[in-house]
Amino acid sequence: MQVVTEQLAAASTPEDVLSSVLASLRGTLAAANGTILLLGPSGDRLAAGSDRGEEADRRSEWAGGPLNRADPAVDALMRREALYFGSHAELEQTYPELAAQMNLPAACAALPMLLEGREIGTLMVDFQEPHSFAAAEKSFLRTLAALCAGTLGRVRLGEELEARVAARTAELEAQTRSLQEERTALDAFVAYQEAVGGERDVQALARHAIQVLRASLPHVSATSYELDGPLWKVRTWSGDLPDEMTWQIRGGVPLDAPDFAEATRSRAAVFADGWNAEASSLPRTTHYGAVALVPLLTGDELHTMLLVGTAHAHTWSERERAIVRAVTRGLALTLERSAAVRALDRTQHYLKVAAENAPILLFATDAQGVFTLSEGRLLGQLGLRPGQAVGQSATALFAHEPDLREGRRLAQALAGETAHDLTHFESSGVSLESWFIPVKDSAGRVTEVVGVSLDVTERLETQRRIERANAELRRSNEELEQFAYVASHDLQEPLRTITSFSQLLITRYSGQLDPRAEVYVRQISEGTGRMAQLLQDLLAFARVTSGAGALVEVDMNTVLAQVMQDLHAQIGETGAAISVGDLPRVRGDASQLRQVFQNLIGNALKFRDPQRPSVIRVEAVPDGANVRFSVRDNGIGIEAEFFGRIFTIFQRLHGREEYEGNGIGLSITRKIAERHGGEVWLDSTPGVGSTFFLTLTAGEVSADSAPN
Structure with a gap:
C-alpha cells in the first residue's frame, strides 16, 4: 500500500x-x-x-x-x-x-x-x-x-x-493586444485632431488625414475621392504615388465599382483583402494587396470616399484596421463639426439680420432671471440699447411696467413650463406678444430661459377696430331685421285697406265705369296683391332669425317625408319622379330645414324642362364633421354668371309671365344655411340640369340609428 x-x-x-x-x-x-x-x-x-x-x-x-x-x-x-x-x-x-x-x-x-x-x-x-x-x-x-x-x-x-490559468492568460494577452491597438488608434486620432486645428475645408482636412495615416502606417498610400456626377473623382493623394499612377487615377471611378458601391451602400468602412484594382476601374498594380474604402458622411449625406492601400500584405492586420478607423473617424467628426459650425454661422447670421430688421426682440436669462442676451430692433421702442439689459434682473429692469414688474411668465418658464403672454408697455405704448422657453440640462433642471417678442401693437389696434366694426354691424343687422319685420307687419294693414276698397269698387261699380277706369281698378288690385306677397316674403325672410327655434337633433328622413307631403299636389301635376336616399341625422331647426328643402325641390319642379320628364334626386354624404346634401334635377339649368345673383333677395332671372314667384326662396335658403353654420351653392349646366348643395352639422349617431 x-x-x-x-x-x-x-x-x-x-x-x-x-x-x-x-x-x-x-x-x-x-x-x-x-x-x-x-x-x-x-x-x-x-x-x-x-x-x-x-x-x-x-x-x-x-x-x-x-x-x-x-x-x-x-x-x-x-x-x-x-x-x-x-x-x-x-x-x-x-x-x-x-x-x-x-x-x-x-x-x-x-x-x-x-x-x-x-x-x-x-x-x-x-x-x-x-x-x-x-x-x-x-x-x-x-x-x-x-x-x-x-x-x-x-x-x-x-x-x-491549469485550464483556467491558460484561459485567463489568453484573455489577458488578447486584452493587452486590444489595449495596444486602441492606444495606437487613439494616438493616431489625437495626432489628427491636433493637426487639423480649426481647419474647415474638406480637402485640406482630407490631406491632414492622409499625412497622419502615413505617419502611423508608413507602408500605406491614400487617396481622397469626391462625388462628381456619375463618377468618384480623386481630389487628394499621398506623395508616395508615382506620377504615372496619379495621372491614371484622375480619370475617376464609376459609382458601380464593386468596393466603392459596397461602401456607399453600407455607409461603413470596407476592408478588401486580395484587392482587384481593375474591378474598380483603377490602374492595375501589384503594389497593393489590400485596400480600405471609408465613406465620409455629414449627417446623412455621403460626399467623400477615402481609399487606403497597403503594399506589404494581402490582408489587413487588426492594428492597421484600428488606425485607419481612428483617423477616418477623426476626419468624419471634424467634417460633422465643420458642417455644424457652418450651419450655426448661417443661423446666427439669419438671426442677426432678422433681429436688426424685423420688429422682434430676442432675449435670454440665466436661472436667476438675469438677462444674458437682449437684441433686436424693438429695443429702441422700449427705450433700451442693444445689450443694455444684459446683467440686469428682468423684474428690476421693468419694475415701472405694471404688466412686467411681477415677472409671472418668466417665473413660469424658470419653473420648467413654456409660457406665452401679451404685454403692454405703458411707458412707450408698445404691445408685445412674447414666448418664454425653458432650457434644461441632462438632469431636467432649468439653466436658462430663451425667448422672442413680436410687436403686435398695430395688430391689436386693428383687431379692436374690427371688433368694434363687427359689433356695430351686428347691431345694424339686428335693427334692419327688426325694421324689416315691423315694416312688413305694419304695412299689411293699410295694404289690406287699399285691397278692400279696390275690391269694393270692382264689385259695386262693375259695368258702371268706363273701360279705362276698370283697367285702373284691376291694376290697383293686382299691384296690391303683389305688394301683399312681397310683404309676406319679407316677413318670412326676417323671421329666419327672429322667429327661429333651437338647434336640436333632426331626422332628415322625417323632414323629407313631410316635404314630399307638402308638395304632393305639385308633384302630381308635373309628373316628376323624385327619389330620396337614406338621409342621416343633423343638428338643426326642423321647421326651417323643411322650408329649405321645400324651396329647393319646389324650384326643381318649377324650372323643369318641358321637353322631358322631370327627374329629381336627393342624397347626402359625410363631409368631415358635416353632412353634404344635394338636390339634383334635369331642368333648364342656370348660366354660371348668375350663380351668385339667384341668392340675392328679390332677384329674378325670368319674367313673371314665364315663372311665378318674387325671388325670395333661395335668399331664405341661404340665410337658414348660414344660421345653421353651413353653406349652400350650386353647380349647373344650361339645358342639362342643376345640383344644389347644402352642408349641415352632422348629428350624433346612436346605436339604434347606425347602419348595419
Whole structure:
C-alpha cells in the first residue's frame, strides 16, 4: 500500500492514476483483472476509464452503461457500498439478464469511488476462478478505491486550474493586444485632431488625414475621392504615388465599382483583402494587396470616399484596421463639426439680420432671471440699447411696467413650463406678444430661459377696430331685421285697406265705369296683391332669425317625408319622379330645414324642362364633421354668371309671365344655411340640369340609428 500511495502522490494525469491503481491491484491480487468505470460529464452513465489483466483477450468486459440498468457497477455506486460476488452462479443469480449480454467472470467485486460525498465511478475487480473475499482483501480493495477517488479528484482539480490559468492568460494577452491597438488608434486620432486645428475645408482636412495615416502606417498610400456626377473623382493623394499612377487615377471611378458601391451602400468602412484594382476601374498594380474604402458622411449625406492601400500584405492586420478607423473617424467628426459650425454661422447670421430688421426682440436669462442676451430692433421702442439689459434682473429692469414688474411668465418658464403672454408697455405704448422657453440640462433642471417678442401693437389696434366694426354691424343687422319685420307687419294693414276698397269698387261699380277706369281698378288690385306677397316674403325672410327655434337633433328622413307631403299636389301635376336616399341625422331647426328643402325641390319642379320628364334626386354624404346634401334635377339649368345673383333677395332671372314667384326662396335658403353654420351653392349646366348643395352639422349617431 505504501508503494501505490507514493505512485498516486506523483500522478499528474488521470492516465497515471488509473495505471498506478491497476498495477497495485495486479501486484496484490495476481489472479485479478481490474477495470475503472467513471461517471460521465452528463452524470447519467458509466464509461470505462482503464483496465489491466493478464492477457489482452482476457480483459474485463465491464464497459459501463446507463445508470438505469441492472449492473453490479451501477448498484455499488447507487448504494454507495462495495458488492462482492464469490462465484459465477451468485453473480448470474443476482443479474440474470447480464448472462445473455456478456461473459460474466467467475467472481468479482464492485467498489464505489466517492469524492467528498460525490459519486465519481466504480472500481471493478474480476477473478477467473471462484474467490472467497477475506476481510483483509475487502479492506485493501476499499482503501484502493478511496485512494483512486481522492487522487482522481486532485488531478482533475489541477487540470481545471491549469485550464483556467491558460484561459485567463489568453484573455489577458488578447486584452493587452486590444489595449495596444486602441492606444495606437487613439494616438493616431489625437495626432489628427491636433493637426487639423480649426481647419474647415474638406480637402485640406482630407490631406491632414492622409499625412497622419502615413505617419502611423508608413507602408500605406491614400487617396481622397469626391462625388462628381456619375463618377468618384480623386481630389487628394499621398506623395508616395508615382506620377504615372496619379495621372491614371484622375480619370475617376464609376459609382458601380464593386468596393466603392459596397461602401456607399453600407455607409461603413470596407476592408478588401486580395484587392482587384481593375474591378474598380483603377490602374492595375501589384503594389497593393489590400485596400480600405471609408465613406465620409455629414449627417446623412455621403460626399467623400477615402481609399487606403497597403503594399506589404494581402490582408489587413487588426492594428492597421484600428488606425485607419481612428483617423477616418477623426476626419468624419471634424467634417460633422465643420458642417455644424457652418450651419450655426448661417443661423446666427439669419438671426442677426432678422433681429436688426424685423420688429422682434430676442432675449435670454440665466436661472436667476438675469438677462444674458437682449437684441433686436424693438429695443429702441422700449427705450433700451442693444445689450443694455444684459446683467440686469428682468423684474428690476421693468419694475415701472405694471404688466412686467411681477415677472409671472418668466417665473413660469424658470419653473420648467413654456409660457406665452401679451404685454403692454405703458411707458412707450408698445404691445408685445412674447414666448418664454425653458432650457434644461441632462438632469431636467432649468439653466436658462430663451425667448422672442413680436410687436403686435398695430395688430391689436386693428383687431379692436374690427371688433368694434363687427359689433356695430351686428347691431345694424339686428335693427334692419327688426325694421324689416315691423315694416312688413305694419304695412299689411293699410295694404289690406287699399285691397278692400279696390275690391269694393270692382264689385259695386262693375259695368258702371268706363273701360279705362276698370283697367285702373284691376291694376290697383293686382299691384296690391303683389305688394301683399312681397310683404309676406319679407316677413318670412326676417323671421329666419327672429322667429327661429333651437338647434336640436333632426331626422332628415322625417323632414323629407313631410316635404314630399307638402308638395304632393305639385308633384302630381308635373309628373316628376323624385327619389330620396337614406338621409342621416343633423343638428338643426326642423321647421326651417323643411322650408329649405321645400324651396329647393319646389324650384326643381318649377324650372323643369318641358321637353322631358322631370327627374329629381336627393342624397347626402359625410363631409368631415358635416353632412353634404344635394338636390339634383334635369331642368333648364342656370348660366354660371348668375350663380351668385339667384341668392340675392328679390332677384329674378325670368319674367313673371314665364315663372311665378318674387325671388325670395333661395335668399331664405341661404340665410337658414348660414344660421345653421353651413353653406349652400350650386353647380349647373344650361339645358342639362342643376345640383344644389347644402352642408349641415352632422348629428350624433346612436346605436339604434347606425347602419348595419
